[in-house]
Amino acid sequence: MTTPRSVRFEEGVLSRLDRYVKEHPGSSSSSVANMFIDESLRAYEHPGILFRPGPTGRRAALSGGPDIWEVIAALNAIRDDDPGLDGDRLTEELATVTGLSASAVAVALRYYVAYPDEIDERIAGNKDVAEREEQLWTAQQNLLRRPKA
Template sequence: MSRPTSLRLPEALRARLDDESRRIASAPSSLAVVLIDEGLKMRRFGGIVFRDGPTGRRAGLASGPDVWEIVRDLKRHGADPDSDADPVHLVASETGLAPELVGLAADYYATFPDEVDDRIAADAGAAEEMRALADRRERMLSA
């Protein structure tokens, strides 16, 4: 649910908002909501940035991969009943990231789990589609 909020923007800022809205074909109010949301998240989790991609904007480490990629790996290690190792340190050693950065991604996930889980699910779905396409192509070429 949303509610109206009035903001007074300096003229130069309003002009930049309008220009960017036209560039990405979005309403200024929609863009403002996205930017405020992302700005508050980045302010709370220093080191997190938002980047564009084919599936939309997503949270990532300023100096590393997307948050969802780190969380996916943390979940994989956390689900291993045969391992006593700390998933944060395992992912850090696998990726070359500092444990603090892996922890930052975990903290972001703890606060915004739906956002990250949706991205993980989208990636799994895209991977499954690619496997199915490759199987169909292989069957067609071998027939």
């Protein structure tokens, strides 16, 4: 549920906001302001996190590193391969697999714990897209095969 609130913006901020809305059809000043304020507060709460645009929307990422969903997907894969790993051993393996420092892994895990639904939804969506693309690729390859005589 949203609550109306009167906020005053400096002229330069308002100009940039208007430009962003014009460049992103379907958005509004209110939705864009809400998105950027939410992202800024999340980044403030989780130093080392930033938000990147992309074809599937904006997503949380490590500054200078991968998206958070990629780190958590790697964590899930490690757990699938070796369910006995936990604690420091799991964190060390995650750092090794992703090429991240222990502190970057900690930042990613902390963000995930705060916003698991957001990250899990992104992982599930990416998995669905990958499966669909694989099915399309397989169908295309079948179409291109030479018929047997």
